[in-house]
Amino acid sequence: MTIAVDVQALGASAGGVPGPVKPEAPAHVIRDDAEAIAVATALAAEFRKGASERDRHATRPLPELDAFSQSGLWSINVPRAYGGPGVSYRTLARVVAIISAADPSIGQIAQNHLGIVAAIQTVSDEDQKHLLFGEVLRGVRFGNAFSERGTKRAAEFETHFVDHGDHVLVRGQKFYSTGALLAHLVPIVAVDGEGRAWYAIAERDAPGLTVIDDWSAFGQRGTASGTVLIEDVRVPKTHLVPAWKGYEGPRTDGAVFQIIQAAIDAGIGRAALDDTIAFVREKARPWIDSGQDRASDDPYTIQAIGDLTIRQHAAEALLDRAGDALDAAIAAPDAESVAAAQLAVAEAKVLTTEIALAASNKLFELAGTRSTLAAENLDRHWRNARTHTLHDPVRWKYAIIGNHALNGVNPPFHAWSSIPSQPA
Template sequence: MTLSQLKTRDTDRGVPAVPRPSEPAHIIKDDAEAIAVAKKLAADFAPGAAIRDRERIWPVRELDQFSQSGLWSINVPKRFGGPEVSYATLAKVIEIISAADSSIGQIAQNHLGVVAAIRTVSDEAQQRLLFGEVRRGTRFGNAFSEFGSKRAVDFETRFTDHGDHVVVNGQKFYSSGALLAHLVPIVALDDQGRAWYAIAERDAEGLTVIDDWSSFGQRTTLSGTVILKDVKVPKTHLVPGYKGYEVPTADGAIFQIIQVAIDTGIAQAAIDETIAFVRTKSRAWVDSGLEHAWQDPYTIQAVGDLTLRLHAAQALLEKAGYAIDRAIATPNADTVAEAQIVTAEAKVLSTEIAIAATNKLFELAGTRSTLAEHQLDRHWRNARTHTLHDPVRWKYAILGNYFLNGEKPPLHAWS
């Protein structure tokens, strides 16, 4: 059985690594091309999204297309041969892909975040080495979060220094993209309790990725448990991630804006499905006196409301992208706080519209929209799962403290 045919969880053994691409990835030339390539890929990804979700078929072909398209290197700086597009463009790319298949959109999330972190904290030699990998089409997965810790920032995974390399031990979960990654950045603590990215080869001895992701949503994000037993990582691939949060940088906002883009993509897909179903399959209500469901004034009002709220979230998403660009160009407490705040605003609205649009779909489309053949429940399941990544109720507190008391947001990957 090939990887692309795998439909069930393999919890008994680790999943074998995939080889690096045999041909170098395309390099995007500018922002306009990035959007155009994303739209072309989305048109190809969308038709198979429902069956991949239903059967839990890994998007092997689609992921190869995605990473080879050049879109996985769009935030590599120009001085290292990358496109360095605006983060407003990067967010739009992720939104477009996520509207087609939100699991595929999420797979790129941590890769792009790690690329941003390397730009912030690595020295020039390490940047040249790792950005070269990214430009060739190498995919980063992730092994960040841990299942049993008290808080998301509490890590038990550690490494020990062995001269020219370190040895990592621990266990991870929520490891989006790790199954089909080429390199796996592992968040591990040194003897001072500082968090680094130890970027290991996916097929490194002692690194095992188990296909045990069982969530009801985002089912094909290639996540699972990562077991790390005496995994060797050369110091050339040891990135001091903690430095990105010792002083104000845009690193946290970058991780967050990608989350926002996934959710606006889910909302866009749900609204598009609602419109298509109401226009072609739904029946007018018996008391309406109307011939077609799309003539219903209450449905018209609801679609208008959903679209307006989506556009508001998208506008803040774009604004956040430009704020991140400014924070990267001129990093200081004020520019970084602005990027964090606008991104937090976008996160609130994107969460609300993703949940609202995926829920309203069934009310407006009617009972037949719940039939299994349409697979429309995947949008709600995806929205409900992905929006749990970090609690929006805390975003309101961050916003209130900033505007009322002048308190800047905390510096970490969730802010």
């Protein structure tokens, strides 16, 4: 696959693909929830224009990311006490869904950044919060070097670090590194000598850190979620975030990561449904037995669109509900409030997954053979939905929801929240 990357614009690096230069001017700071929605809506209108062509050519969206992060939307969950907007997670999920409906690769690239911002608020000390939130408010983007291939389970890591006084040296290899290619700083999940996971936040072009643009999935092609090589990368302890603290008790870190995943899928479902309606109205032909002059008057098509619309609205409503539960748990975290947030997010994750897949698949049945032509590129919706919803299996979401309803078993504390834990 040919990857379109403007290497000169990205800067210089010792190996792999070079990273982008940091912004010269501070990013805008959003005032409130209403402005966050307005800015997201305006950006989405611009991102939508080139989304199909970016997908077609697997172009990495650097100009769009620069506009996105400089708009202030990448700092919307920085708390007000540190100079940020501190918007609700209901609003944050809506922002991600709006952007993802325009281009879900762009929505997903922001996902881990926003999750890291939430984790810093949960686990960092005051000095580290001021330092790292200050970076975010200046428009610096966090990437992701979390997951590894070859370990027995997703939450097991071989990447580790060694203490060297005022810094650590990190060594390992990552894959599914969404956002690392176009990030300014790369949080690396690495374990210490006790097996505890930390975010070691490295400079994107630090010696020994190599980002390889080898993402070849058929969907979410613009995310560049490929390989990161980490060979004795130096990270100052000021940038060593104790991620493990976010999962040692009732904390919302896992639910934050999950609600953003659900919001991306809600956006994919919305885009697929909107494009189905537009195609049926403007280009599809009615079936010969319908007796109709327009495809949009076919009673079976009307019924199918009605069904998808209800399911999309239900998914979006559960996403709002999950955001409210998450906001409540962040305000007063305890075992019950955090479990309620996890369960609400799990319910939203189920329905957003299902509507993304259903809408992107039903599109072709309702729009007809013409909708499969390469010129239309409508298959990108299904490819994006099928790829992104593989992040974690919703069959386990049913399990934790059912086990709580039947047996009072709360979800566990990890970034996927998909394995039953112990009774409350």
